[in-house]
Amino acid sequence: MILDKIKTYRKGLAVERMHTVPHHTPYNNASHSCNAALIAYELCKLNFEKTERIILHILMHDVAEGYVGDTPANVKVDNPKLKEVLSRIEDNWERDNLLDIPTLNLVEHDIFKSADLIELGMYCLEELKMGNRNVITVLSNVTKYLTRYSGESAVRGVSDFVDLFNLTLARYSDEC
Numbered sequence: 001m002i003l004d005k006i007k008t009y010r011k012g013l014a015v016e017r018m019h020t021v022p023h024h025t026p027y028n029n030a031s032h033s034c035n036a037a038l039i040a041y042e043l044c045k046l047n048f049e050k051t052e053r054i055i056l057h058i059l060m061h062d063v064a065e066g067y068v069g070d071t072p073a074n075v076k077v078d079n080p081k082l083k084e085v086l087s088r089i090e091d092n093w094e095r096d097n098l099l100d101i102p103t104l105n106l107v108e109h110d111i112f113k114s115a116d117l118i119e120l121g122m123y124c125l126e127e128l129k130m131g132n133r134n135v136i137t138v139l140s141n142v143t144k145y146l147t148r149y150s151g152e153s154a155v156r157g158v159s160d161f162v163d164l165f166n167l168t169l170a171r172y173s174d175e176c
Contacts, residue, residue: 012066014029015062024130036058047107054104057112064094110153
């Protein structure tokens with residue numbers, strides 16, 4: 001039933017992001033997904049890709065967190081077995097509850113992942129402008145992961161964000 005689906009989406013999109021890092025402005029899956037979808041739209045135009053499947057995937061990719069919660073990225077990196085288990089739980093939940101979430105091909109996935117990371121990086125920039133140095137480590141990790149999607153054979157437009165994030169990190173490291 002459509003009402004149940006809407007309730008499921010709203011619950012998953014209300015989940016707070018970065019709850020282990022102090023931040024000034026509210027940051028939940030809804031604002032993240034909306035902003036990432038707009039970034040993906042622009043990346044799709046630059047890379048001559050259709051937008052519908054990627055944007056729909058982005059809008060739905062964190063909805064399962066309404067069921068499993070948001071596990072911090074550093075916990076997943078430090079505990080690969082936990083990450084594997086959580087991924088399996090989320091995948092099973094999505095399969096059972098989000099029948100409409102599209103499976104992406106490799107190019108679509110790279111655009112999706114780039115937009116996902118860029119959005120987090122942009123949020124960190126906004127926090128840094130307000131004086132929140134707590135996000136420097138997050139921005140550094142975002143930049144490291146985003147580098148995978150930049151370069152000649154990767155997603156067009158990503159290298160601009162990698163450069164921006166690296167310049168910002170250099171400026172803040174100079175101040176320490």
